[in-house]
Amino acid sequence: MPDASQTPVETRRYATQIEAPVPDYRQLIRDMTIVEFSDLRREATARAPADAKAVGEQWLARLNERGVVDGYGLSGKNDDDPISSFSLTLTPADFDAWVRENGWSVPRHIDWNFVPDLVSPRVSDAAAQGIRIWPASEARTGMQNQAADSGRIVLRDGCFYLDRQGVETLAWFHAETGLDVDGEGFYVLVNRMTGQVEGRLGETFVWAAPNPITPGGPSMEEFRAACGDGEISTVGNPTSTARMDAMYPPVRAPDAAPPPGIH
Incomplete structure (x- = not known):
């Protein structure tokens, strides 16, 4: 009978993707389905009542x-003016269900703004096999800061890193970003609101910043156990710079006029 201590133990192998060829984003953009974010704003249909405040x-x-x-917004410039609008991190359907559960009537003098549904999973089955943990929040993001940040986002031994000129930190994503494997076998970041590919890991990405780590997702204890105690950078909902250039080609400056006398 063989010695159990000598029986080989199969260890799980995690994925690494430090570099990847840039796909033809112009073709992907031409072929993509346009998602209309309808019903995300409900405008007021009545005047403010006397008890609006x-x-x-x-x-x-x-x-x-x-x-x-x-x-939220106020109806005037004074701090004690009534609220006239709300922006929520709920979808319209979730808001309606919550209101029904509580038997409330929604005031018609207030504008309501919502977030879109998520149509793609956090991590596809194909991608889940190669990662240790998916470092992303679950709470919806809502409005974001308008400053831009950038860097290469890579996958090494099942963990995600932001690489800025060779200096790496652990990466953390917003809820609207998911992970998949594309048709050529590369790990890609996906916009969960549209299902569209935002870039392959290994590319340079850009995102709105700065970002806090919003609630939900794996606990810090789980994250640290999976990927270590390094510094964490929140990369929000990133988009490949190559994809951005394909969508919004840089405007070429006009050629300078030749000096006088040269034709």
């Missing part, structure tokens, strides 16, 4: 308790 404060308290307020 109290109504707005009541709804602000409800929404804050749920943790879904991305922002």
